[in-house]
Structure formats: C-alpha cells, structure tokens
Amino acid sequence: MSLRPASQVAPAYRPRSVRAGEWRITELSDGFLRLDGGSMWGVVPAAIWRKLTPPAADNTVLLALRPFLAERGDVRVLIEGGVGARWEAKWRKIYCIEPTTTLDASLAACGLAPADITHVVASHCHWDHIGSLVVERGGALAPHFENARHFAPAIEIEMAKHPGHARSGSYRAEDVEPLEELFEPYEGERELFDGIRVHPAYGHSDGIHLVTVNEDGPGDTAIFWSDVVPTAHHVQPPYIMAYDIDVVRSFEIRSAWLERAARDGWLGLFYHDPDVAFGRLTFDGRRYV
Numbered sequence: 001m002s003l004r005p006a007s008q009v010a011p012a013y014r015p016r017s018v019r020a021g022e023w024r025i026t027e028l029s030d031g032f033l034r035l036d037g038g039s040m041w042g043v044v045p046a047a048i049w050r051k052l053t054p055p056a057a058d059n060t061v062l063l064a065l066r067p068f069l070a071e072r073g074d075v076r077v078l079i080e081g082g083v084g085a086r087w088e089a090k091w092r093k094i095y096c097i098e099p100t101t102t103l104d105a106s107l108a109a110c111g112l113a114p115a116d117i118t119h120v121v122a123s124h125c126h127w128d129h130i131g132s133l134v135v136e137r138g139g140a141l142a143p144h145f146e147n148a149r150h151f152a153p154a155i156e157i158e159m160a161k162h163p164g165h166a167r168s169g170s171y172r173a174e175d176v177e178p179l180e181e182l183f184e185p186y187e188g189e190r191e192l193f194d195g196i197r198v199h200p201a202y203g204h205s206d207g208i209h210l211v212t213v214n215e216d217g218p219g220d221t222a223i224f225w226s227d228v229v230p231t232a233h234h235v236q237p238p239y240i241m242a243y244d245i246d247v248v249r250s251f252e253i254r255s256a257w258l259e260r261a262a263r264d265g266w267l268g269l270f271y272h273d274p275d276v277a278f279g280r281l282t283f284d285g286r287r288y289v
Helices: 037-041 046-052 089-094 103-109 127-133 154-161 164-170 247-264
Strands: 017-020 023-027 032-036 060-064 068-072 075-079 119-121 134-137 140-143 149-153 183-186 190-193 196-200 209-213 222-224 267-269 278-280
Touching (some): 119 190, 149 154, 183 190
Parallel strands (some): 119 149, 149 183
Antiparallel strands (some): 017 023, 190 196, 209 222
C-alpha cells in the first residue's frame, strides 16, 4: 500500500500508543517546523519528493517534532527531546517553528509531568532533537527533566560544544552545557538499561545512534529511527537528506537497518513524519513499503 502525501498543515495532537512486549510506547509532540524540501530529500528528484511531501510556496515541507514515551512499570523513558521554547522570534520565523503542542502539554495529556520522567535518551544532539531538555528557570538555564538519568552519544555532546564551522548550524552549546553533570555519555552498541539498547548509525551526524526498545525481550521490538529515516516516506535506502555529513556511510547504514527491520517485522518510530508515528516495513521484492 502506498503512503498518502504528507500533511501540509499541522495536524492536531492526540496521544496514540502501541505495545512492544511489556513496554507501552506513546507518541508525544513538541510541535512542528518547516525545512527546505530539497534539503530534506538530497538527490531525490523533485518530481518524486513533491508528490510525497508537498511543499509550501517557499519550498519548505512540514515536519513533526515527535519524542516518544516508553513506559514499563515505574520506568518512564523520554526518547528524544523536541525543539524547546528557547528561540528568538528571528529563528522561529526562519524555521517556521509551530509550537502547536508543547512537550509538557503532550506529557500532561498522558497524565504526567516532567518530574515523572525517569530516563532521557537522545539519539544525537542536533538542536531540533534536544532543545526541550533545557529550560529557562529563575533567570538561568536548567535541566527540564531534573529527576531523570540522561543519556546522549559522547561525540555528539562534544560536537554540540565545539561544532566547528561546517556543523555550527546543527548544534547549540546551550542545549548540552546545563546537562553536563547529568549526562551519561555512550558510544557504540550497548544496553543503556534494561530493555533500551542503542546502535551506532553514523552518517547523518558524527555520533547518531538508533534506539531499540525490547530488542531482547518477548513480543515486538520497536526501533526509533531518529534522522536515519526521518519520515515514513524516506524508507528507500537512496532517499538520503542533504543534511547528512557522510552520504556513502548513510547509504550503507540505512540499507542494513531497513533490511533488518523489514525482515524481523520491527515496529518503526518516526520522529519527523507529520502523520505517521508508527509503522512496519515490508520488502515487495523491489522496494520497501
């Protein structure tokens, strides 16, 4: 079955949940933004991507900012951190940031407050993925989820602090510096804690990781695709964003993980797709659907 074209207007938020073994996974929201369609699709011809993600008059496409909540017993894990509210009007306009639903509001819709989160897992440290992990409190920047253990890739934390010219548009030091005492940096494939595993998937950024939930347990395995597969329309291996710093590596990583997820029937979690939060892949002999 083919996917319908992506939304051009931000859809209303409603919490939807799926199961992965003993885990309940709920989609959250931190609003939407818009980025250049050509940048989101790289070398993919406009005749193809414009049908899948119709652009506005300025050639931008609508993208969700969708963290996920994974719950099992008293464990409440926030996977990814949204864009946050610490944006000047200039940058809100440039990125068309639409705070239609804040991360706090979507947590409240699940009956939770920031203090209830026990773990935070970041796949990488680009500003649109961790901005909500830091808030302004009492005139200073402070951790938003102050009771939680925080995990992020070691190389991404350092890159956010010292990105260099080529990567400066993707990182903000203020998103990680208030969290340094809380961060438990990780690198490579490892189980962060029971039921949550990370896998290196370098290519989009220097240290990006995929996150799996319940990979070793009975029942479904869920995979958080992050920016390795940003939307459900990007499931073909060559559909690589121009934002990726290493296209060859991205292609190799994407090819391997898309094949594995389709073969094993894993449940995908999509961060940037405005309509599709959850989806499974199959391979029809020619392409992924």
